[in-house]
Amino acid sequence: MRHIYWNETMERMDRSSLRAIQDERLRDVVRRVYTNVPFYRDRMQQAGLTPADIRGVQDLHLLPYTVKQDLRDHYPFGLFAVPQSEIVRIHASSGTTGKPSVSGYTSGDVDRWSELMARSMYCAGVTRGDVVQIAYGYGLFTGGLGAHYGAERVGASVIPMSGGNTARQMMLMEDFGTTTLCCTPSYAMNIAESLREAGVTIDRLKLKVGVFGAETWSPRMRYLIEQALGIDALNVYGLSEVMGPGVSMECLCKQGMHIWEDHFIAEIIGENNETLPYGQEGDLTFTTLTKHGMPLLRYRTHDICHLTDEPCPCGRTHIRMGPIQGRTDDMLIIRGVNVFPSQIEHVLLGIKGIEPNYMIVVDREGALDTLEVQVELSAELLGDTVKEIEALRSKIQTKLGNDVLVHADVKFCQPGSLVRSDGKAKRVVDRRKM
């Protein structure tokens, strides 16, 4: 496998030089927020800190955390570290309730973001000559524009499709010879299914790689997408508060996402607010080193994963994060058992006879929580006898009971009947909260 590097010096820098860059940039960002953001100055003063106390990464643990509520409390622009006249772009998170979290970018920030997305595109082997179809939504959501600027920066031909209109996506994919698809994994699945239904075989396409992110997806989902589209399906991570897509990106080795450490410091924080060592799972937390519009210190993402500094065969030296296992606030508590939707997905996608589409419905009957898992039967099973279908139901229930430790009612649906997504999939309905 041939690896290409967008910025080889940075991407393959030895770890002690990388650390020296982080030390210097951390001192710089701490000075900037202390001087320009009253919220951070107050927080640091409350902790008895001045910028001089932060000598480098070894002192990171002294700094206060930032949480989403802090962004809400300073909505919309209260955490900006530059005058608004220097902000050239505003994005916002895709929160479903209340006010979104807002992020502002200076032109330097947009430039660095494009640079990191360019690195990320190179991780996927995407370069000049590639045709990149961007099926992430364009708008306040960072997916579309983030991938767009990165793909343009490497010199690829960009098709700014945005999400939705699957028939048109398929037509252009074939006619324009798309080599690279950028969208959520659930939308990639949706496109694959529509191609199959339309009788478009993969030999009519030039697709070779997908840059998929913005939502959790299991290894099994990766396998299914790769098989269906005949591509390498790679994971890209980011969040609007911290930048957007391209905070980290998987290379073709598919062993986790490289975090661009010259721009971000990642930590994993445990349940007692302690920093956990590599390998252990907890709350992924970022400090931005080079953002000027809205820098963040120790921002708790609530995304659960682990970090590793094991060398990667691609030669990049930046640490990697494992796939996101779920969010601390996604966790369902069903009859006292902690359940992550991703665990249910993992079980379902490992079972033959059902389609990779599902919906999790949690409700309450009297004092008791109930869990219903809706899945689509595959077309081949539709003709099966009641007995065979009951056997499949009990197989799913047993597997969920063993692996996730909850009892679930399994409801089979017709193929194609569950809602398809063209962005972030919504797979959980918690009626207890309604």
Ligand code: DLL
């Ligand atoms: O989802 C940015 C993005 C766009 C990332 C396109 C990748 C591709 P937000 O809308 O602010 O930003 O949502 C951020 O999405 O905290 C995670 O919970 C989730 N997320 C993002 N990437 C992944 C991923 C964008 N690769 C939130 N795997 C984050 C799992 C992801 N979850």
